[in-house]
Structures are given as structure tokens and as C-alpha cells.
Amino acid sequence: MKFLIVFVALFALALAAPADEVKILKSVSDVGPEHFSYESETSDGSKAQAVGDLENRGTDNEALVIKGFYSFVADDGQTYTVNYIADENGFQPQGAHLPVAPVA
Numbered sequence: 001m002k003f004l005i006v007f008v009a010l011f012a013l014a015l016a017a018p019a020d021e022v023k024i025l026k027s028v029s030d031v032g033p034e035h036f037s038y039e040s041e042t043s044d045g046s047k048a049q050a051v052g053d054l055e056n057r058g059t060d061n062e063a064l065v066i067k068g069f070y071s072f073v074a075d076d077g078q079t080y081t082v083n084y085i086a087d088e089n090g091f092q093p094q095g096a097h098l099p100v101a102p103v104a
Helices: 002-016
Strands: 022-033 035-040 047-055 063-073 079-087 091-094
Touching: none
Parallel strands: none
Antiparallel strands: 022 035, 035 047, 047 063, 063 079, 079 091
16 A cells, blocks of 8 residues: 555656756847847757848838748647748748638
């Protein structure tokens, strides 16, 4: 009986133990007044990269345009990647796992 209690206690302790801490493997950035870029990677398989530029500076059409991607490993073990553009038209993601709006 004592063995069962100890076994159950150790099993519960193992389940309650925190998962491995995610570590930053790469973090590079370059930030200026009209341009930025960054790249990052973590030990859990997540990656991100983006470049942003201020276009049409000083005009009524001035807009920050960002192009980039991010990827992550989901609970199902698959790596999902989202490529995107963010500009005056909003956030525009694309990915094999994302639905595509019908063309009108």
C-alpha cells in the first residue's frame, strides 16, 4: 500500500513539473526612424522575421508597410507558417492552414 501511495505521489509530481523553459536562440534587430527589421528564433521552434518601411513620407498617403512571417510548432507537432503584409489595407495573412476568401 505504501508503494502505491509513493508511486501516485511521484506520478502527480511529475505531471506538475514545469515544462522546459523556452530559450531565445536568435534575436537581431535594426531600428531606424523610417525603417526597421528584426529576426528571432526560440528553442521551441518558433521563428519570426519582418521588415518595415515608411512609404510616401510627408504626404497624405504616408504609410508603414511591414512584410514578414512567423512560424510555430503547434500541439499537433506540425509547423505552421504565416506570411503577411501589413499596410494601409490592414493585416493580410497567408498560410497553407488559413482559409482563403473567395475572389469576387
